[in-house]
Amino acid sequence: MPPMNDPEAKKRAARETIDILHEISTLLNTDLDRQSLSYCVSLIENGVNPEALAAVIKELRARQERDEARLGA
Amino acid sequence: MSNTRNTRVESALQSLLERLVPQQYHNESEADAERRWEDANVLARNLVNAEPESGTVEDVNLAADLIKEKLLRGGTERRDLERATSFGNLYSRLLSQPVLGQKWGILYFLHRIGEDDGIENGDAQRASQQEAFDEMEVDEPVELGRKSTAKKTSYDDAFARDGLPRMPRAEGPKSPRPPPVRDRPVPTRQKSVPEAKPPQQAQSAAPNQAKPGESALLRDLPFTLQGLSSNNLPFGDDLALKLPANLPTPLVSLLHTLAEPALLYKSLSQFVESEDVGGLVSQSLRSAIGTELRSYLSLVAQLEGQIRRALQQLDDNLPNGGLGKAGVTLKRLVVWTRDATTGLRLMSLIVESAKGKKGGELISLIHSFAISHGDPFVHSFAERLLSNITKPFYNMLRAWIYDGELEDPYQEFFVFENRDDRDGMGVGAMSVWEHKYALQSAMIPSIMNADLANRVFLIGKSLNFIRYSCGDSAWVEKHSRDASRELSYSDPASLYSSIDSAYSTVMARLLSLMEDKFALFTHLTALKKYLLLGSGDFIGLLMESLADNLDQPANSQYRHTLTAQLEHAIRNSNAQYDDVDVLRRLDARMLELSHGEIGWDVFTLEYRIDSPLDVIVTPWASKQYLKVFNFLWRVKRVQFALGTTWRRCMTGARGVLGAVSDKLGEDWKVARGAMAEMIHFIDQLQWYILFEVIEAGWEGLQKAIRKPDATLDTLITAHTSYLRAITRKGLLGGGHIDFPSQLHELLKLILAYKDAIDSLWSHSVDEFGRRQERAAKIETRTKAGRWGLTEADDDMNSSFASTSINRRSTREGEIDSPIPPLIPLPGGPAAVAGNEAAILDHLRLRLKTLRGDFKTKITALLGDLRSQPDTDMRFLGVVMNFNDVYQPATRRRARTGEPARAKA
Numbered sequence: 007m008p009p010m011n012d013p014e015a016k017k018r019a020a021r022e023t024i025d026i027l028h029e030i031s032t033l034l035n036t037d038l039d040r041q042s043l044s045y046c047v048s049l050i051e052n053g054v055n056p057e058a059l060a061a062v063i064k065e066l067r068a069r070q071e072r073d074e075a076r077l078g079a
Numbered sequence: 080m081s082n083t084r085n086t087r088v089e090s091a092l093q094s095l096l097e098r099l100v101p102q103q104y105h106n107e108s109e110a111d112a113e114r115r116w117e118d119a120n121v122l123a124r125n126l127v128n129a130e131p132e133s134g135t136v137e138d139v140n141l142a143a144d145l146i147k148e149k150l151l152r153g154g155t156e157r158r159d160l161e162r163a164t165s166f167g168n169l170y171s172r173l174l175s176q177p178v179l180g181q182k183w184g185i186l187y188f189l190h191r192i193g194e195d196d197g198i199e200n201g202d203a204q205r206a207s208q209q210e211a212f213d214e215m216e217v218d219e220p221v222e223l224g225r226k227s228t229a230k231k232t233s234y235d236d237a238f239a240r241d242g243l244p245r246m247p248r249a250e251g252p253k254s255p256r257p258p259p260v261r262d263r264p265v266p267t268r269q270k271s272v273p274e275a276k277p278p279q280q281a282q283s284a285a286p287n288q289a290k291p292g293e294s295a296l297l298r299d300l301p302f303t304l305q306g307l308s309s310n311n312l313p314f315g316d317d318l319a320l321k322l323p324a325n326l327p328t329p330l331v332s333l334l335h336t337l338a339e340p341a342l343l344y345k346s347l348s349q350f351v352e353s354e355d356v357g358g359l360v361s362q363s364l365r366s367a368i369g370t371e372l373r374s375y376l377s378l379v380a381q382l383e384g385q386i387r388r389a390l391q392q393l394d395d396n397l398p399n400g401g402l403g404k405a406g407v408t409l410k411r412l413v414v415w416t417r418d419a420t421t422g423l424r425l426m427s428l429i430v431e432s433a434k435g436k437k438g439g440e441l442i443s444l445i446h447s448f449a450i451s452h453g454d455p456f457v458h459s460f461a462e463r464l465l466s467n468i469t470k471p472f473y474n475m476l477r478a479w480i481y482d483g484e485l486e487d488p489y490q491e492f493f494v495f496e497n498r499d500d501r502d503g504m505g506v507g508a509m510s511v512w513e514h515k516y517a518l519q520s521a522m523i524p525s526i527m528n529a530d531l532a533n534r535v536f537l538i539g540k541s542l543n544f545i546r547y548s549c550g551d552s553a554w555v556e557k558h559s560r561d562a563s564r565e566l567s568y569s570d571p572a573s574l575y576s577s578i579d580s581a582y583s584t585v586m587a588r589l590l591s592l593m594e595d596k597f598a599l600f601t602h603l604t605a606l607k608k609y610l611l612l613g614s615g616d617f618i619g620l621l622m623e624s625l626a627d628n629l630d631q632p633a634n635s636q637y638r639h640t641l642t643a644q645l646e647h648a649i650r651n652s653n654a655q656y657d658d659v660d661v662l663r664r665l666d667a668r669m670l671e672l673s674h675g676e677i678g679w680d681v682f683t684l685e686y687r688i689d690s691p692l693d694v695i696v697t698p699w700a701s702k703q704y705l706k707v708f709n710f711l712w713r714v715k716r717v718q719f720a721l722g723t724t725w726r727r728c729m730t731g732a733r734g735v736l737g738a739v740s741d742k743l744g745e746d747w748k749v750a751r752g753a754m755a756e757m758i759h760f761i762d763q764l765q766w767y768i769l770f771e772v773i774e775a776g777w778e779g780l781q782k783a784i785r786k787p788d789a790t791l792d793t794l795i796t797a798h799t800s801y802l803r804a805i806t807r808k809g810l811l812g813g814g815h816i817d818f819p820s821q822l823h824e825l826l827k828l829i830l831a832y833k834d835a836i837d838s839l840w841s842h843s844v845d846e847f848g849r850r851q852e853r854a855a856k857i858e859t860r861t862k863a864g865r866w867g868l869t870e871a872d873d874d875m876n877s878s879f880a881s882t883s884i885n886r887r888s889t890r891e892g893e894i895d896s897p898i899p900p901l902i903p904l905p906g907g908p909a910a911v912a913g914n915e916a917a918i919l920d921h922l923r924l925r926l927k928t929l930r931g932d933f934k935t936k937i938t939a940l941l942g943d944l945r946s947q948p949d950t951d952m953r954f955l956g957v958v959m960n961f962n963d964v965y966q967p968a969t970r971r972r973a974r975t976g977e978p979a980r981a982k983a
Contacts, residue, residue, distance in 0.1 A: 019176060019177060022176060023173065023179055026169050026172050026173045027173070027189070029165075030146075030166060030170070030186070030189055031189050031192070033165065033169070034146065034149075034150075034190065034192070034193030036189055036193045041094075042098050045092075046095065046185075047185055048087065049091045049092060049095070050185050051179065051180055052084050052091070053181075056181075056184040056185065057187065057188075057191060060187075060188050060191030060192050062122060062123045063192060064191075066096070066099045067099070069115070069119070073115065
């Protein structure tokens with residue numbers, strides 16, 4: 007990856023990237039908001055296993071659902 | 080793992096969890112909420128800290144493809160298509176973004192997250208995932224997962240095991256509870272994977288042992304590509320490659336792609352090494368394919384070198400052994416072998432379709448790839464093959480057009496030798512030219528057009544003919560020594576030019592041989608002269624000298640008399656100046672006795688033609704000549720007979736006939752008229768045949784023969800059409816109107832009429848003699864002083880009459896008469912003597928009938944002639960009826976008119 011010496015440009019590029027990713031994620035119905043998505047991106051950029059991350063998110067959502075069902079009932 | 084990274088991960092994770100885990104439900108205790116938060120944290124750390132180990136296919140394209148596939152999975156509905164398209168746009172934009180280092184990861188992550196929706200077995204999936212993470216969960220949904228395992232193995236293989244990082248196994252320092260390594264396959268979605276699937280057991284047992292890594296596969300691949308079995312990729316018994324079990328689908332599909340050249344190579348090398356001898360062209364196909372295979376092997380060797388180098392650089396620390404960095408992957412191999420695979424595929428296609436074909440067909444087959452295939456690769460490949468394969472073909476061609484020899488042990492050339500006919504046909508020139516060789520159009524390779532092939536065929540045939548039939552092999556050898564040139568596929572221009580030059584040389588040589596050595600034209604002229612009655616003096620003399628002889632019955636004809644008369648005719652006519660060789664061939668002989676009863680019918684002249692001229696003057700042609708000769712001979716004979724009779728009448732008119740004109744003058748007048756009619760008819764007929772038909776045909780023949788590009792075949796066809804024209808126009812052809820029999824009838828009538836006139840003549844002579852005798856008697860008696868006529872004269876008269884009849888019959892025998900005595904005489908001569916007047920009446924009646932018949936027949940003939948399409952034949956009709964004496968009707972009317980006339 008070519009190094010980005012201009013922080014402004016870097017920021018803009020990053021925003022753009024996140025924009026694109028967000029669009030993809032809405033296309034895919036991931037239910038991730040922009041903020042979460044950017045967290046995920048930074049996690050993955052830092053070497054977190056994407057599969058595992060996906061699993062975590064799903065699991066957490068499932069639990070939440072369960073909890074809500076339990077507690078709500 | 081650096082510290083900064085850890086902290087960054089930590090903070091990002093925390094903020095993510097904060098967003099994901101709800102703070103506290105309103106009816107939930109704080110402890111519970113706390114526990115929930117803890118759980119989530121633990122879970123997240125466990126998973127996140129599990130480092131990706133290896134075996135990851137870090138391919139951004141793969142992830143993108145997965146997403147696209149997923150988007151499209153709903154079918155080809157419009158919405159799906161739109162979504163897929165917009166994803167494609169986004170994806171390409173993403174690729175252009177320089178910021179991200181793990182694009183594939185993010186995409187894959189999104190893909191996994193997004194999987195939740197719209198998947199039927201989402202529950203099962205979630206359940207099994209859950210089960211993987213949380214051992215406290217009940218095992219209930221696993222059943223479901225397992226059930227679908229069988230179907231989904233391959234896909235699972237692709238993504239759960241190898242294509243992506245495996246579940247964490249090693250306990251990290253932060254993980255309080257290691258998650259169990261159950262490694263259930265995660266059923267995702269159904270996808271059928273064709274062929275050669277690894278056996279599906281041993282899935283869950285020990286996947287890690289059974290799975291050869293990409294590097295191992297790479298190590299084995301060079302062997303596989305050469306068709307050799309290796310540890311991981313053994314070949315089955317018959318052209319099948321066993322893939323190891325438990326490979327992820329992308330690898331499997333790559334291996335499928337790579338297996339293709341391997342299997343093709345194997346089958347092709349089997350073909351190349353196969354023992355069966357399919358002919359020279361197939362042998363050379365085999366060798367050409369062998370050459371191609373060798374170049375393929377050298378490619379494999381290069382690949383092997385690359386693989387070796389790459390494998391040496393492998394770094395065990397890097398994910399997937401750092402294969403991606405080393406520059407050699409299975410995908411690369413696929414790309415590198417692509418061209419070779421196409422070539423192999425093409426060759427195997429050729430080999431498949433070449434089964435059962437040989438020689439020219441085979442060349443045509445490959446040539447069709449070279450000319451009609453749009454792919455330049457295929458085109459050049461086929462051209463390359465062709466230049467090798469056609470070598471034996473061009474050798475055959477060369478031997479054929481320069482030596483006239485067929486060097487074709489496997490019947491691959493488009494000329495083949497007719498071996499069966501040989502014994503039946505004898506070894507005459509005819510058989511060499513017409514039957515020994517034949518052109519087989521199916522075997523003409525498409526690199527030659529039919530015209531060229533025909534030329535080639537003619538060249539070889541002519542050479543053969545020159546060598547064997549004309550006995551001029553010295554020239555053939557010289558020709559082959561001088562002109563012989565290497566022919567090859569790569570140089571079609573020189574091929575054409577050498578074929579052309581060989582063609583013209585050989586044809587010219589053959590023609591000059593025919594002309595000079597075998598004196599073809601002399602013989603043709605002689606045939607025309609003698610058999611087509613071209614030289615009148617000879618024929619006239621022959622006829623005159625043979626006339627008496629031929630009046631005899633057929634069985635009393637002797638060949639030696641005939642030949643003696645023939646010799647006589649030759650000696651005394653201009654024929655004596657003709658070539659000795661020509662005269663030697665001329666022969667008089669008799670046809671089989673069945674042809675007729677008297678000498679005229681069976682006599683024939685013959686002109687012997689021997690090899691090699693019988694190529695042109697075929698047995699069929701000889702027969703035609705004979706037919707024409709017999710017809711002309713008959714016409715000539717009728718003319719001759721008529722002429723004789725006419726001469727007698729003319730000379731007698733002043734003497735004998737003048738004396739009896741009071742009694743027979745009227746008869747003679749009519750008879751002369753009829754005879755003149757007949758003579759006119761015969762003259763016109765003969766003139767027409769000799770000048771309009773034969774001479775015109777001869778003119779055409781000369782022209783055709785002198786044509787600059789004449790070949791032996793031209794000569795043959797020209798001669799054949801010459802004869803055909805003669806027989807057709809000469810009223811001998813068997814069209815729908817039967818001219819020959821009509822003419823035959825007419826000639827018979829004329830002869831009969833001529834006989835009747837002869838009878839009339841003798842009758843007149845008798846009458847004349849009687850009168851003279853009477854006058855003499857009267858004179859003597861008067862001189863003696865007695866009465867000129869007494870009663871006793873009546874008796875004398877009768878006895879005299881009987882002797883005169885006798886005399887007449889002997890005279891009649893001398894005159895040529897093919898027809899037995901015309902009037903069946905009632906009773907013996909004694910009775911005739913009394914019936915002098917009756918005989919005359921008979922004679923008159925007979926003359927009248929014959930005259931009527933002749934007129935009817937000639938009218939019919941003229942009617943037929945008028946309806947002929949040929950102008951010459953119509954012209955004959957006009958000439959015969961120039962002053963409209965006859966009223967020719969069309970055939971139909973003539974037919975209906977005939978019975979009426981017969982009644983009248």
